[in-house]
Amino acid sequence: MANIETNQSQSRVQRGFARKQKRLSLRIDMTPMVDLGFLLITFFIFTSSMNEPKAMDLFMPEDGPETTTAESGAFTILLDKDAGIYYYEGQPDNSNVEIKKSSLSGIRKELIRKKQEVIKNYKPDKACEEKAVANQTPIDDCRQKALTVMIKPTKDASYSAIVAMLDEMTINKIARYVLTEPDVRDLTLLQSTK
Structure with a gap:
Protein backbone atom coordinates (compact mmCIF):
# COMPACT_ATOMS: atom_id res chain seq x y z
CA MET A 1 0.00 0.00 0.00
CA ALA A 2 1.27 3.49 -0.69
CA ASN A 3 2.34 5.54 2.27
CA ILE A 4 1.20 9.14 2.30
CA GLU A 5 2.90 11.52 4.65
CA THR A 6 1.71 15.02 5.39
CA ASN A 7 3.77 17.95 6.63
CA GLN A 8 2.35 21.16 7.97
CA SER A 9 4.13 24.29 6.96
CA GLN A 10 4.79 27.17 9.31
CA SER A 11 3.16 30.55 9.21
CA ARG A 12 3.37 32.77 6.18
CA VAL A 13 3.28 36.51 5.97
CA GLN A 14 0.78 37.92 3.51
CA ARG A 15 0.30 41.66 3.10
CA GLY A 16 1.78 42.39 6.42
CA PHE A 17 -0.51 40.11 8.38
CA ALA A 18 0.80 37.01 10.03
CA ARG A 19 -1.54 34.23 9.22
CA LYS A 20 -1.20 30.52 9.75
CA GLN A 21 -1.97 28.40 6.73
CA LYS A 22 -1.87 24.67 6.69
CA ARG A 23 0.09 23.39 3.78
CA LEU A 24 0.06 19.70 3.00
CA SER A 25 2.80 17.96 1.03
CA LEU A 26 2.37 14.44 -0.31
CA ARG A 27 4.98 11.74 -0.56
CA ILE A 28 3.90 8.65 -2.51
CA ASP A 29 5.86 5.43 -2.16
CA MET A 30 6.44 4.13 -5.74
CA THR A 31 7.99 0.79 -4.74
CA PRO A 32 4.86 -1.29 -5.57
CA MET A 33 4.61 0.40 -8.99
CA VAL A 34 8.23 -0.49 -9.77
CA ASP A 35 7.57 -4.08 -8.69
CA LEU A 36 4.55 -4.23 -10.99
CA GLY A 37 6.60 -2.83 -13.87
CA PHE A 38 9.28 -5.49 -13.47
CA LEU A 39 6.64 -8.21 -13.25
CA LEU A 40 5.07 -7.04 -16.51
CA ILE A 41 8.44 -6.85 -18.26
CA THR A 42 9.27 -10.37 -17.07
CA PHE A 43 5.89 -11.66 -18.24
CA PHE A 44 6.23 -10.19 -21.75
CA ILE A 45 9.79 -11.44 -22.19
CA PHE A 46 8.77 -14.93 -21.10
CA THR A 47 5.70 -15.13 -23.34
CA SER A 48 7.50 -13.76 -26.40
CA SER A 49 10.23 -16.39 -26.11
CA MET A 50 7.67 -19.17 -25.68
CA ASN A 51 5.63 -18.16 -28.73
CA GLU A 52 7.78 -19.38 -31.61
CA PRO A 53 6.62 -19.50 -35.23
CA LYS A 54 5.16 -22.76 -36.41
CA ALA A 55 6.00 -24.33 -39.73
CA MET A 56 4.76 -27.36 -41.56
CA ASP A 57 6.82 -30.51 -41.55
CA LEU A 58 8.17 -31.39 -44.96
CA PHE A 59 8.56 -35.03 -45.79
CA MET A 60 10.66 -35.67 -48.85
CA PRO A 61 10.46 -38.99 -50.70
CA GLU A 62 13.39 -41.34 -50.58
CA ASP A 63 15.65 -41.63 -53.61
CA GLY A 64 14.76 -44.52 -55.83
CA PRO A 65 12.19 -45.57 -58.38
CA GLU A 66 8.89 -43.77 -58.68
CA THR A 67 6.16 -45.05 -56.45
CA THR A 68 2.86 -45.90 -58.00
CA THR A 69 -0.51 -45.25 -56.46
CA ALA A 70 -3.39 -47.68 -56.64
Missing part, protein backbone atom coordinates in the same frame (compact mmCIF):
# COMPACT_ATOMS: atom_id res chain seq x y z
CA GLU A 71 -6.13 -46.35 -58.89
CA SER A 72 -8.74 -46.91 -56.19
CA GLY A 73 -6.80 -44.70 -53.77
CA ALA A 74 -5.76 -41.91 -56.16
CA PHE A 75 -7.45 -38.53 -55.83
CA THR A 76 -6.10 -35.59 -57.84
CA ILE A 77 -6.89 -31.93 -57.20
CA LEU A 78 -6.05 -29.37 -59.89
CA LEU A 79 -5.87 -25.72 -58.83
CA ASP A 80 -6.36 -23.09 -61.53
CA LYS A 81 -6.68 -19.30 -61.71
CA ASP A 82 -9.54 -17.47 -60.01
CA ALA A 83 -9.64 -20.09 -57.22
CA GLY A 84 -10.76 -22.77 -59.65
CA ILE A 85 -10.69 -26.21 -58.02
CA TYR A 86 -11.03 -29.29 -60.20
CA TYR A 87 -10.69 -32.91 -59.16
CA TYR A 88 -10.82 -36.41 -60.51
CA GLU A 89 -10.43 -39.90 -59.11
CA GLY A 90 -8.08 -42.53 -60.47
CA GLN A 91 -5.21 -42.17 -62.93
CA PRO A 92 -5.32 -39.50 -65.67
CA ASP A 93 -4.43 -41.96 -68.43
CA ASN A 94 -7.61 -43.92 -67.79
CA SER A 95 -10.09 -43.23 -70.60
CA ASN A 96 -13.15 -42.93 -68.38
CA VAL A 97 -11.74 -40.30 -66.00
CA GLU A 98 -14.30 -37.58 -65.34
CA ILE A 99 -12.99 -34.22 -64.15
CA LYS A 100 -15.33 -32.16 -61.94
CA LYS A 101 -15.32 -28.55 -60.75
CA SER A 102 -15.75 -27.84 -57.06
CA SER A 103 -15.56 -25.18 -54.37
CA LEU A 104 -13.47 -25.30 -51.21
CA SER A 105 -16.36 -26.63 -49.12
CA GLY A 106 -17.28 -29.08 -51.88
CA ILE A 107 -13.75 -30.47 -52.06
CA ARG A 108 -13.83 -31.09 -48.31
CA LYS A 109 -16.97 -33.22 -48.71
CA GLU A 110 -15.38 -35.13 -51.57
CA LEU A 111 -12.20 -35.76 -49.57
CA ILE A 112 -14.21 -37.10 -46.63
CA ARG A 113 -16.27 -39.31 -48.95
CA LYS A 114 -13.18 -40.67 -50.74
CA LYS A 115 -11.34 -41.31 -47.47
CA GLN A 116 -14.28 -43.26 -46.04
CA GLU A 117 -14.63 -45.21 -49.29
CA VAL A 118 -10.94 -46.17 -49.36
CA ILE A 119 -10.91 -47.18 -45.69
CA LYS A 120 -14.06 -49.27 -46.13
CA ASN A 121 -12.77 -51.12 -49.22
CA TYR A 122 -9.16 -51.50 -48.06
CA LYS A 123 -7.72 -54.97 -47.94
CA PRO A 124 -4.42 -54.79 -46.02
CA ASP A 125 -1.39 -56.26 -47.68
CA LYS A 126 0.97 -58.55 -45.81
CA ALA A 127 3.83 -56.02 -45.67
CA CYS A 128 1.64 -53.37 -44.05
CA GLU A 129 0.26 -55.86 -41.53
CA GLU A 130 3.77 -57.00 -40.57
CA LYS A 131 4.92 -53.39 -40.22
CA ALA A 132 1.91 -52.55 -38.04
CA VAL A 133 2.57 -55.54 -35.78
CA ALA A 134 6.30 -54.74 -35.54
CA ASN A 135 5.70 -51.06 -34.72
CA GLN A 136 2.67 -51.86 -32.53
CA THR A 137 0.51 -49.43 -34.51
CA PRO A 138 -3.12 -50.00 -35.47
CA ILE A 139 -3.96 -51.38 -38.90
CA ASP A 140 -6.02 -48.21 -39.48
CA ASP A 141 -2.74 -46.42 -40.24
CA CYS A 142 -2.36 -48.69 -43.27
CA ARG A 143 -5.93 -48.00 -44.32
CA GLN A 144 -5.47 -44.24 -44.13
CA LYS A 145 -2.26 -44.41 -46.15
CA ALA A 146 -4.10 -46.20 -48.95
CA LEU A 147 -5.51 -42.82 -50.02
CA THR A 148 -3.06 -40.57 -51.84
CA VAL A 149 -4.16 -37.03 -52.69
CA MET A 150 -2.18 -35.28 -55.41
CA ILE A 151 -2.40 -31.49 -55.36
CA LYS A 152 -1.37 -30.02 -58.71
CA PRO A 153 -1.48 -26.22 -58.98
CA THR A 154 -1.14 -24.68 -62.42
CA LYS A 155 1.07 -21.64 -63.04
CA ASP A 156 -1.99 -19.39 -62.71
CA ALA A 157 -3.04 -20.75 -59.30
CA SER A 158 -2.84 -18.34 -56.38
CA TYR A 159 -0.67 -18.93 -53.35
CA SER A 160 -3.68 -18.64 -51.04
CA ALA A 161 -5.46 -21.45 -52.91
CA ILE A 162 -2.45 -23.74 -52.42
CA VAL A 163 -2.26 -22.91 -48.70
CA ALA A 164 -6.03 -23.47 -48.35
CA MET A 165 -5.68 -26.89 -49.97
CA LEU A 166 -2.77 -27.84 -47.68
CA ASP A 167 -4.95 -26.76 -44.74
CA GLU A 168 -7.68 -29.10 -46.01
CA MET A 169 -5.20 -31.98 -45.88
CA THR A 170 -4.48 -31.19 -42.23
CA ILE A 171 -8.14 -30.64 -41.32
CA ASN A 172 -9.24 -33.92 -42.93
CA LYS A 173 -6.22 -35.81 -41.55
CA ILE A 174 -5.07 -37.04 -44.94
CA ALA A 175 -1.97 -39.13 -44.21
CA ARG A 176 -0.46 -39.04 -47.71
CA TYR A 177 -0.58 -36.08 -50.04
CA VAL A 178 1.73 -34.81 -52.73
CA LEU A 179 2.25 -31.27 -54.03
CA THR A 180 3.50 -31.45 -57.61
CA GLU A 181 3.19 -29.80 -61.00
CA PRO A 182 0.46 -30.95 -63.38
CA ASP A 183 1.65 -32.99 -66.32
CA VAL A 184 0.40 -32.83 -69.92
CA ARG A 185 -2.44 -35.29 -69.28
CA ASP A 186 -3.72 -33.18 -66.38
CA LEU A 187 -3.59 -29.98 -68.43
CA THR A 188 -5.44 -31.71 -71.27
CA LEU A 189 -8.18 -32.81 -68.86
CA LEU A 190 -8.34 -29.28 -67.45
CA GLN A 191 -8.69 -27.73 -70.91
CA SER A 192 -11.52 -30.13 -71.75
CA THR A 193 -13.65 -28.69 -68.92
CA LYS A 194 -13.35 -25.06 -70.05
